[in-house]
Amino acid sequence: MQASAELFRRNGYTGTGLKQITTEAQAPFGSLYHFFPGGKEQLGDEVIRSSGMLYTQLFDIYLTPAPDLVSGIESTFAGAGETLVETGYADACPIATVALEVASTNERLREATADVFTAWIDKGTETFARFGLSAEDARALTIAVVTSLEGAFVLCRSLRSTEPMAAASATVVARARELQAG
Amino acid sequence: MQASAELFRRNGYTGTGLKQITTEAQAPFGSLYHFFPGGKEQLGDEVIRSSGMLYTQLFDIYLTPAPDLVSGIESTFAGAGETLVETGYADACPIATVALEVASTNERLREATADVFTAWIDKGTETFARFGLSAEDARALTIAVVTSLEGAFVLCRSLRSTEPMAAASATVVARARELQAG
DNA sequence: GTCTATACAAAGATAGAC
DNA sequence: GTCTATCTTTGTATAGAC
Numbered sequence: 001m002q003a004s005a006e007l008f009r010r011n012g013y014t015g016t017g018l019k020q021i022t023t024e025a026q027a028p029f030g031s032l033y034h035f036f037p038g039g040k041e042q043l044g045d046e047v048i049r050s051s052g053m054l055y056t057q058l059f060d061i062y063l064t065p066a067p068d069l070v071s072g073i074e075s076t077f078a079g080a081g082e083t084l085v086e087t088g089y090a091d092a093c094p095i096a097t098v099a100l101e102v103a104s105t106n107e108r109l110r111e112a113t114a115d116v117f118t119a120w121i122d123k124g125t126e127t128f129a130r131f132g133l134s135a136e137d138a139r140a141l142t143i144a145v146v147t148s149l150e151g152a153f154v155l156c157r158s159l160r161s162t163e164p165m166a167a168a169s170a171t172v173v174a175r176a177r178e179l180q181a182g
Numbered sequence: 183m184q185a186s187a188e189l190f191r192r193n194g195y196t197g198t199g200l201k202q203i204t205t206e207a208q209a210p211f212g213s214l215y216h217f218f219p220g221g222k223e224q225l226g227d228e229v230i231r232s233s234g235m236l237y238t239q240l241f242d243i244y245l246t247p248a249p250d251l252v253s254g255i256e257s258t259f260a261g262a263g264e265t266l267v268e269t270g271y272a273d274a275c276p277i278a279t280v281a282l283e284v285a286s287t288n289e290r291l292r293e294a295t296a297d298v299f300t301a302w303i304d305k306g307t308e309t310f311a312r313f314g315l316s317a318e319d320a321r322a323l324t325i326a327v328v329t330s331l332e333g334a335f336v337l338c339r340s341l342r343s344t345e346p347m348a349a350a351s352a353t354v355v356a357r358a359r360e361l362q363a364g
Numbered sequence: 365g366t367c368t369a370t371a372c373a374a375a376g377a378t379a380g381a382c
Numbered sequence: 383g384t385c386t387a388t389c390t391t392t393g394t395a396t397a398g399a400c
Contacts, residue, residue: 171356
């Protein structure tokens with residue numbers, strides 16, 4: 001399950017074989033179908049949900065303890081950039097690659113990714129509201145953070161540079177200042 | 183080639199079979215290896231570059247003729263949102279899915295996607311500079327546009343909603359205003 | 365030179381031995 | 383109940399008929 005998340009994140013859903021997963025996890029092949037009778041799709045579903053939900057806590061790590069909105073956003077993007085560099089631009093969003101792969105091809109998995117993004121947005125909205133934003137503005141800013149992060153991951157991983165992460169950070173900060181000014 | 187681009191965009195690189203491509207294109211299987219001796223990787227390389235470079239002209243369509251920076255950006259995001267809705271959230275960026283899939287698994291294709299993004303950034307920087315921004319600011323704003331679009335595609339396709347596109351648009355507009363004010 | 369037919373490996377899935 | 387061995391399909395790639 002841990003190994004699956006890692007492989008899906010780096011190689012995608014269609015790019016990861018079940019044999020590869022059991023080999024990596026040092027588990028016998030048959031046991032996979034014991035724990036996941038629904039096969040690859042059930043495994044994918046559960047991996048998306050668990051690894052996605054795990055990321056919800058990043059809001060608590062980076063944003064909740066921040067002294068103000070702007071510094072919270074800046075440290076979030078800085079943290080994402082560091083992770084990218086430390087892992088050789090491999091580890092980024094746990095579900096982005098899979099989300100794009102399945103969006104038009106597998107409805108069950110598409111819904112799983114949608115549920116994860118929805119959870120992130122709800123959590124972020126709640127967190128940003130504590131900084132004095134209206135519910136509407138807090139939601140818009142959260143979506144801005146998530147979309148900018150996701151887009152930055154695409155460009156950073158392709159270009160092997162953190163420049164897009166910095167540009168994305170400055171952009172969201174500008175929006176945060178604008179919303180905070182009212 | 184046209185059919186390949188369509189399939190790669192919707193199903194990804196690993197998710198698209200060569201037989202699927204020749205069937206869709208109503209071409210005999212053998213002819214694929216006649217035109218692409220390098221097999222799937224060469225085909226992928228050429229599809230990424232050609233479909234990616236084709237998108238460069240979107241800068242000329244949406245941004246160049248715009249009366250000002252903000253309305254140009256707004257019409258770009260609005261256009262992306264319309265395309266998404268019209269195609270049932272299938273067609274978005276021609277290379278995003280593939281870019282994430284190959285970023286850590288296929289160096290040749292990763293470079294192809296990087297070359298495309300670099301071309302977009304250079305083209306956008308040039309376009310934005312005409313609106314009076316410094317080269318540095320024009321580049322930062324271009325990267326903001328591309329990352330926000332890419333991230334919005336991820337969320338919009340997963341959630342089947344254009345809300346992220348609207349949030350991304352407002353965010354980039356805020357940054358554009360900030361840069362223009364100096 | 366085009367294309368059909370096939371080779372060979374790897375995919376997902378299952379049956380049956382332990 | 384766990385896992386090995388196998389089945390079927392699908393993938394990429396190629397050889398050879400026309």
